[in-house]
Amino acid sequence: MITMPKSLTAITLVLLGSLAPPCFSAEWALDPMVSARLRYDDNLRMRTSNEISATEYALKPELAFLRTTAVSQVKGTVGFDFRRFDKDELDTNDSFLDLASYYRTERSRWDLGARYTRDTTLDSELEESGIVYERIRRTSRSLNPAWSYMLDPTRQLKASYSISQIRYENNQNTYFSDYDYQGLTLEYNQRWSAKTSVTGNLSQTRYENGSNTVRSDTTQVQVGASHEFSERWSASALAGARRTRTTTRVGLLVCPGLDLRSSPLSLLFGPCVDPVTLAPLAFTVQTESRSNSSTGSVFTLQTAYGFETGSLSASATRSVSPSATNGLIVRDRLSLSAERRLSEKLTLSAKLGWYRTSATDSEIGNLNRKYLEFQPRLTWRIDRDWRLKTSYRFRKQSYESQLDSATGNTLTVTLVYAWPKMAVSR
Numbered sequence: 288m289i290t291m292p293k294s295l296t297a298i299t300l301v302l303l304g305s306l307a308p309p310c311f312s313a314e315w316a317l318d319p320m321v322s323a324r325l326r327y328d329d330n331l332r333m334r335t336s337n338e339i340s341a342t343e344y345a346l347k348p349e350l351a352f353l354r355t356t357a358v359s360q361v362k363g364t365v366g367f368d369f370r371r372f373d374k375d376e377l378d379t380n381d382s383f384l385d386l387a388s389y390y391r392t393e394r395s396r397w398d399l400g401a402r403y404t405r406d407t408t409l410d411s412e413l414e415e416s417g418i419v420y421e422r423i424r425r426t427s428r429s430l431n432p433a434w435s436y437m438l439d440p441t442r443q444l445k446a447s448y449s450i451s452q453i454r455y456e457n458n459q460n461t462y463f464s465d466y467d468y469q470g471l472t473l474e475y476n477q478r479w480s481a482k483t484s485v486t487g488n489l490s491q492t493r494y495e496n497g498s499n500t501v502r503s504d505t506t507q508v509q510v511g512a513s514h515e516f517s518e519r520w521s522a523s524a525l526a527g528a529r530r531t532r533t534t535t536r537v538g539l540l541v542c543p544g545l546d547l548r549s550s551p552l553s554l555l556f557g558p559c560v561d562p563v564t565l566a567p568l569a570f571t572v573q574t575e576s577r578s579n580s581s582t583g584s585v586f587t588l589q590t591a592y593g594f595e596t597g598s599l600s601a602s603a604t605r606s607v608s609p610s611a612t613n614g615l616i617v618r619d620r621l622s623l624s625a626e627r628r629l630s631e632k633l634t635l636s637a638k639l640g641w642y643r644t645s646a647t648d649s650e651i652g653n654l655n656r657k658y659l660e661f662q663p664r665l666t667w668r669i670d671r672d673w674r675l676k677t678s679y680r681f682r683k684q685s686y687e688s689q690l691d692s693a694t695g696n697t698l699t700v701t702l703v704y705a706w707p708k709m710a711v712s713r
Contacts, residue, residue, distance in 0.1 A: 316710040318351040322703040330695035331377070332422045333409065333684055338695075341377055345370045361388040368406070379424070381406040398433040398447075408455070408463065412611065423463060424456035445474040454497075455611065463611040465497030482515040486525065494609050503533040503615045503647065505607050507585055519593045526586035529607055531647045533614060534578045581647050583617060597627035607647065619643040637663040655687035676701040 324345040330338040349366025363386035370379045384403040389396055404411055404427045412425060433447035448471050455463040470492035478484045487510040494503040511525030584605060591600040601623045610616045619642065626636040642658040664678035678699045685692035 312712065313354055313356045314710060314712045316353040316355075316708060318353075318705065318708050319348075320351070320703065320705045321346070321348045322701050323347075324699060324701045326697060326699040328695060328697045330682075330693065331409070333682065333693045333695055335686075335691040335693045339374075342373045343370055343377075344372075358392070359388070359390040361386070363387065377422075379407060381410075394437045396435045398431075398435075400431040400433075402427070402429045402431075408611070421462070426454045426456075428452045441478040443476045445472075445476070447472045447474070451609075453609070453611070466609055466611070467495050467497075468609040469493055479512075483512060484514075485512045486510070492607070494615050496614075500536045501533065501614055503531055505529055505531045505615065505647075507607070509585060511587070520591070522588075522590040524586070524588050526584065528582065529585050530580065530582045531607065531615060532578060532580045533647060534576055536576050583647075597625065600624050610644075610646075615647045616644045617647055632668045634666045634668075635663070636666070637661070657685045659683045672705055672707070674703040674705075676703065 324343070324347065326343040326345070327340070328343070329340045331341045332339055345368060347366060347368045349364055351362070351364045353362040354360065363384065365384045366382070368379075368381035368383075370377075370381065372378055382403075382405045384401070386401045387398070388400070389398045391397070404425075406425060407422050408425050409422045411427065429449065429451040431447065431449045433445065435443055435445040437443050448469070450467070450469040452465075452467050454465050470490055472488055472490040474486065474488040476484060476486045488508075490507045492505045492507075494505075495501070507527060507529040509525050509527030511523065513521065513523035515521045585607065587602070587604045587606075589600070589602045591598065593599075602621070604618075604620045606618050606620075607615050608618050621641045623639045624637070626634065628634050638661070640658075640660045643656075644658075645655045660680065660682050662678055662680040664676060667675045669675060676699075678701075680695075680697040680699070682695040682697075683692055684694075
C-alpha cells in the first residue's frame with residue numbers, strides 16, 4: 288500500500304487552505320486520467336558496457352485539480368506511476384505532486400508553488416542536469432514563494448525565493464550526494480511598447496552537499512527583452528554574467544607532535560611520535576577549507592512560431608545548476624521542438640535536445656560530458672476520452688575522460704483514458 292509522505296500532505300493542506308478567502312465564490316474542477324504504458328529500453332542504465340535491456344509495464348493514475356475565485360487560484364496535479372519490469376529488481380512505485388497558487392490584490396500578487404517527486408535518477412535528474420550516472424531512487428522536494436508589485440500599468444517589481452532538497456537512496460555506494468539548493472531573485476519588468484518588454488534581474492544562490500564538505504555561492508546579473516514580431520512569431524533574450532565561489536572542506540591526517548600532515552613525503556619522517564619523549568602518538572584529523580572562484584556568462588534565447596496546423600520552437604541556454612556530485616555545473620543546452628497536426632485525430636511531434644555540462648570547480652573534472660536526445664512521437668486521438676501515443680527515443684552520452692560513449696534506444700506505446708472534466712461552483 289502506498290501512503291503519501293507527511294511533508295507532502297502538509298504542503299497540500301497549506302496550499303489548498305490558506306490562499307482562497309471564503310468571502311469569494313469558488314469554482315472547483317477535477318480532471319482524472321489514467322494511462323497504461325509498454326516500453327522497451329535497450330540500455331536502461333545508460334552504460335558504456337554491460338548494458339541492461341528491459342521491458343517495462345506501467346500504470347499511471349493522476350488527478351489534476353483547480354480551485355478558482357475572483358482573486359485567487361490553486362491548481363495542481365497528483366499522481367502515481369507503478370512501474371514493473373521483466374527484471375524484478377528494477378520495479379519502482381513513483382509518485383509526484385505539483386502545486387501552484389496565487390492571491391492578488393489591486394497591485395500586489397503573492398504566489399506559492401510546491402513540488403514533490405519520487406522517481407529514479409534517469410527520469411527527472413536527466414531533465415534538470417543533462418547528466419546520467421546510474422539508476423537509483425531519488426526524492427526531490429521544493430518550495431517557491433514569490434511576491435510581485437505593479438508600480439504602474441507598464442512597470443513591475445518581483446521578488447522570489449526557492450528552496451530544494453534532493454535525497455538519494457543508497458548513495459554511499461554511488462557517485463550521488465544529497466544536496467540542498469536555495470536562491471533569491473529580484474526582478475524588474477517594463478513593457479516598452481505593445482509588443483516589446485524589457486527585464487533585468489539579480490539573483491543569489493547557494494548549494495550545500497549533504498556531508499557539508501562542499502558549498503557553492505553564485506551571484507548572477509542578467510538583462511533582456513522579449514518581442515512579438517507578429518501574431519505567430521515571438522522571441523526573447525536574456526543574458527548576463529555570473530560569479531561562483533566554491534568552498535571545499537578536506538580532512539587531513541595531522542601528527543600532533545610534529546604538526547606533520549599525512550602525505551607521501553611524510554613517510555620519510557617515520558611514524559607519528561612525540562618529539563620530546565619519542566612516545567608514539569595517534570594521527571588526528573584536521574579539517575581544512577579550500578576556496579576558489581570562477582566567472583562566466585549565462586543566457587537564455589528562445590523563439591517560437593505557430594502556424595495553422597502546428598508549431599515550432601527553439602531555445603539555447605547556459606545556466607548554473609546543482610549536480611549530484613559535489614558542486615555546481617555549467618549547463619549548455621540547445622533544444623528544438625516541432626508539432627504538426629496531420630489530421631483531426633493524428634498529431635506528429637518531435638524533440639531534439641543537446642546538453643554540454645562542465646563543473647564550475649576546475650578540480651571536479653568528471654562532470655564534463657555531452658548528452659544528445661531525439662524523440663519523435665505520434666498521437667492518435669481515438670475519441671473524446673481515449674488517446675494512443677507511440678514514441679521512439681535515441682540517447683547518446685559521451686564522457687570527456689572516456690573514449691567510449693553510452694547509447695540507448697527506447698520504444699514506448701501508451702494508452703490514455705481521460706474522464707470528462709468535473710466542475711462545481713459555490
